Amino acid sequence: MANRRPSERRGSSRRSSTAQFESRRPSIDPSRLVPMDKVSHIGGSDDFNVVFVGAGNIMFGSDEGPWNHSFRFEHKLGPRLKVVALIDPAIERATAVLQKKCDSFVVSAYQGTRVFKTLDDFVRNMNPRDKPRAIIVGTPPMYRGSLKPGRDLELQILQHFPGVAMFIEKPIATGPEDEIHEGFKIAKMISDSHTVCSVGYMLRYLKAVQMMKQIIDENNLTVMSTIARYACAYESIAKPDWWDKSKSAGPVIEQGTHFCDLSRYFGGEVDIDSVHAHSLEWDENAGRLSKIAVDESKIAPENRIPRVTSAVWKYDNGAVGNFTHIVALQGHNYSCEFEVYADGYSLKLVNPYVQPVLYVRKPGDDNETTIRFADDDPFFSEVSNLIDVIEDIEEDPEASQILSSYEDAVRTYELTWAIRKATERSRVARLKTIPEAVTE
């Protein structure tokens, strides 16, 4: 099987069918996850046309974090990268980021880039030689992930660019809960058409995460419990939409989703009906915050976000999952920890966003071994693996993997919605018995 082409593999259950959700999740040998400065760009000389949808922070970087997809594409593809279009209704923003690129040493990737307000505009005006090999979507989730016109970007891509690979940022949507089934329909269309598609759950590509996978696989372990804690630094979150449930769907669906996804990556499928949760809401005594960067009074009371969300659930194999999202810290850095337990083992991932450290306890030693991961760049590994899969690299089919498929990402979305609904049920029940719990 050494020379199987990835396109053939895509036809098998390994990537495309629901079978993968019943068995082990795909993984990558951690030694293959190499930072950008330790690798040269991919070989070949033909142009690799890319369309970027969204000219915001995830695509071009910001002070808020290490994300910046364009930078990783430049390093992975080198002089082959040609960004044929940048699509964003905010034309001024798009033009400004483009100008910066054209003023820099990566000008060759951007000198032919045209800016369009919509994908339709691009389709209407596309020169056949500009046909993309990959469409990278970094728009807010409220504009995608459904079958409704105007929020059906994935369908438009499948229709206008059949066979062209996609990258979609997380979460797959932030629409109403009753549209989740539309996400599954989109997932089916993507897999039925064998379209290469990766969703931006980049923590799966962390070297530390892949080492955890390796330990579990090599020792044939069964995960008994996942415990995830995500405490964001709310003072540094200045986007009004983030604080507004009607826009972002709340901090678990928009942000905690990364840790819900990691939980599923290790624990397997969740019994959605088993999800129980409580929240601490903005109008309860303990929920008052002193350093919110936006004017929360402008957000309708019913749309203000919870300060704490704590959930527990059963996985299909009986294991128990536990997740707490906290909006309490100030400053800049988040405090996040993710633990996995199996017979004789604990694997504890600390600080995955800033400086990942893995603490491993194994049978025969009550002490934990500490493993640090200097210079790991999961954003690069995510892009690098996607490009390798698109390029159909044959020599080593095991090397490149897309770790988060669209269907997998819809399942994470479903879990985060289940957590939100469980908190809402708990709140209604509590207010029935203790109406004075709300102080505002």
Ligand SMILES: NC(=O)c1ccc[n+]([C@@H]2O[C@H](COP(=O)([O-])OP(=O)(O)OC[C@H]3O[C@@H](n4cnc5c(N)ncnc54)[C@H](O)[C@@H]3O)[C@@H](O)[C@H]2O)c1
């Ligand atoms: N994986 C991560 O760690 C990570 C980090 C940051 C953001 N993200 C995700 O990336 C996505 C975008 O976030 P961001 O921080 O870049 O937001 P942003 O607001 O900085 O940028 C979004 C851009 O999309 C544009 N846009 C809006 N509607 C559009 C449409 N219909 N078509 C094309 N462009 C449109 C906006 O004008 C804006 O320029 C979100 O899903 C977010 O959750 C992921």
